[in-house]
Amino acid sequence: MRKIINQPNDFVDEMIDGILLAHPDKLKTPGDDKRVLVRADAPTGKVGIVTGGGSGHLPLFKGYVGKGLCSGVAVGNVFSSPSAQQCFEAAKAVDGGAGVLFLYGNYGGDVFNFDLAIDLAELEGIETRTALGRDDVASQPNERKLDRRGVAGIFFAFKGAGAAAERGDGLEAVAAVAEDIIEHTATMGIGLSPTILPTTGKASFDLPEGEMEIGIGIHGETGIHRGPLETADQIVERLMAPLVADLVLVRGDRIAVLVNGMGATPLEELYVMYRHVHQQAALIGVTIEKSYIGEYATSLEMAGASLSILKLNDERLELLKAPADSPFFVEV
Amino acid sequence: MRKIINQPNDFVDEMIDGILLAHPDKLKTPGDDKRVLVRADAPTGKVGIVTGGGSGHLPLFKGYVGKGLCSGVAVGNVFSSPSAQQCFEAAKAVDGGAGVLFLYGNYGGDVFNFDLAIDLAELEGIETRTALGRDDVASQPNERKLDRRGVAGIFFAFKGAGAAAERGDGLEAVAAVAEDIIEHTATMGIGLSPTILPTTGKASFDLPEGEMEIGIGIHGETGIHRGPLETADQIVERLMAPLVADLVLVRGDRIAVLVNGMGATPLEELYVMYRHVHQQAALIGVTIEKSYIGEYATSLEMAGASLSILKLNDERLELLKAPADSPFFVEV
Incomplete structure (x- = not known):
């Protein structure tokens, strides 16, 4: 391997340590689990947007947490889903009373865990919606576009839905913006x-x-x-x-x-x-x-x-x- | 080779075409030679800062032309110096009457051509100063630090000298800021x-x-x-x-x-x-x-x-x- 790393098993956590040390004014961990990050200045009263997925894709996903973008993120190991608990922790941390949009790429493991997180959020009284990035046209033909994987194009959805949340749109409206952008x-x-x-x-x-x-x-x-x-x-x-x-x-x-x-x-x-x-x-x-x-x-x-x-x-x-x-x- | 390119000899010019097509609001070519780029909105009355060097280092050098950074740039082929004429063209285009600082890395070919450009600028009545990035401590010991090569640390000099020019410092002062940052x-x-x-x-x-x-x-x-x-x-x-x-x-x-x-x-x-x-x-x-x-x-x-x-x-x-x-x- 031709990598600048320490122990391979520490790679993801050490990378997150670096991010937190470099950007303490912009990102923070709401709890003890550093794989859950949120905006340091998350506003209340606005819709929260939580993304997440495997590590190894920087600036996806952690790079898009900030003003006018996502509010929180949960990441797993390299190319592996975060856990349902981590997705839920992110949602709980960013919920400012206006509900939370889960916005992530269409991969089996991620869908499984974010769907479990919806149940956990409901138990806490947090309203959620889900929008799945599915822009990879090579992964399925147009007639099965709902089954496509999500790749780099999810950036557009982060940008658009984040801007909608920032201007004060409600949960339905922010989810509709994300869906509209994903669709196009x-x-x-x-x-x-x-x-x-x-x-x-x-x-x-x-x-x-x-x-x-x-x-x-x-x-x-x-x-x-x-x-x-x-x-x-x-x-x-x-x-x-x-x-x-x-x-x-x-x-x-x-x-x-x-x-x-x-x-x-x-x-x-x-x-x-x-x-x-x-x-x-x-x-x-x-x-x-x-x-x-x-x-x-x-x-x-x-x-x-x-x-x-x-x-x-x-x-x-x-x-x-x-x-x-x-x-x-x-x-x- | 594992490269996404067309004809290797067209690589640099096609890359510049891409930059100009993508950022017409920020960068422009002042003349016919597209290897000379300047700020689209260069202010007059302020000190101009011209950098340059070989291609293949993006975002160095072309990436640092803009507000609060450099005013213009001349680039050569991959890892090759721009010509004296190109360095001069950049200086002429960004001179707003307050003089021009040449700020680039300490490499023989670049020094040779930028020094010739000083002569051409003087003939046009453009006052110039030069500051050389020489931050690579591995290239020479401390007692010969004036002979060191310039590498990534020149970014700090772009940022600092660019800010000094933007706030209206004169040519001597902007050059002094660049030297002070390079020194440290x-x-x-x-x-x-x-x-x-x-x-x-x-x-x-x-x-x-x-x-x-x-x-x-x-x-x-x-x-x-x-x-x-x-x-x-x-x-x-x-x-x-x-x-x-x-x-x-x-x-x-x-x-x-x-x-x-x-x-x-x-x-x-x-x-x-x-x-x-x-x-x-x-x-x-x-x-x-x-x-x-x-x-x-x-x-x-x-x-x-x-x-x-x-x-x-x-x-x-x-x-x-x-x-x-x-x-x-x-x-x-």
Whole structure:
């Protein structure tokens, strides 16, 4: 392994220690379990948003806890769900009387534990709603889109639902914003090399040198095409065409774009990709109103990238433009 | 190669195209040469700050052009200096009548070309000063510190000098701020694997799997120790001890810390490192007043990290805390 770590079993907790030591003004642990983090300045009277999932995806999930984003987070081991108790603890800590939205990616273990947390929250009289990120178009065809996995595109839902909660929307309305954004978000990924899991020393997937896998998931889930590595422009076209089809983008549409690095892919390459995304959008008469380029949802040191598109209307664009402030994402 | 690029020779220009397409509200090309970028909203009457150097280090250098940071930048090919003409073009574009500070890393090619640019600027009646980032303590011993290379710690000088220019300091004062910060900044790096240069397909350095190189430069320059990979805590101690000695940190001192990822090292590992930096600082009675953790100066997809420390006084801390806004760095 080529990792800067101590004991592999301490990796997640030591990483959280680092986050808490670096950002005491922004994040805190509400109880004794440091895998549950909340905004240091969580306002009362507003809807709380709790996210969570496996570790190893920074800035997902802990990076999106802050003003105008999520209110709390529960994380598990690398690529493993947090427990129901942890999800519940996060909800209890951020509930300011207006209820809590659980907003996370559609993975079996996460759904199982967050659903148990709903029961625990109800016993405490905390009203909850759930919205599942399910933007990975390679994971299921359009007719089964409710079964899709959630990947980097959940960032748009954090941003929009967080802005809605911050302006004082009620629980139903914040949940509806999250659902609306999820409904209009689609993502495709490409993998060039796997990550090595710290505790097992095993690769997250196998891929011969010089090959690429289109449609790969952020834990190395199998994609829809494997073949020799192509040029950046060819890759962008392979990623973008299914998104345009899935979102039924037509001339005159407006979109937001996220070109996301998976961990080991240089920012330079993401900008080379963005250049062609912009060219392709212009070709079909679609306007990019907002772009995000960088690492938003990673898979430790995996080499690869993903392209997410959110189809915009005035409301969605306004929510994206609203202020936000977390240790990892700032919108001024 | 495992890169998302088109023709290797087009890599730099296509990356810049992507940056300009993504951030038209923040960055622009003043002339026909897109390797020269300036703030879209550069104010007149204030001191201009021009940086530059080789490509392949994003967000260094182009990422630090914006409000409260640098005013303009000239970049060359991957790991290659910009031309004198490009450095001059940047200076001419950002000169608002108050003169221009050239602020860049201490490398032979860059010094040669920026020095020629000074002559060109003088012919145009533009007053200039120069400050060289030279924070890499592994590159020269303390008694030859003026010969040290510049690495990630130059970020502190961008931030401080940029804030000084923004508040209206004159050219001498802005240059003095940059020199003062450089004088109190020290950096040590660790490399775990090289980057592959796009045009040649060659590795930037050789390192057997499972080994680490302490003191490595951001282009793969030889360090001061090579051996089997150690734990994160051991690595932090190896990086931090020379910095504490070089800056003569003693109980009661205040510092700012930058834990910088070189490209392929996950953010999680940087936080594991930061945790121990914080512990070690506490042990010697030194307080971390400001911390930066993430990718600030990379070497494409090199695996590794660096630790930079800036010894603070009230003035330096105030300059760090001043607002800044570029596509890659925001301080609110």
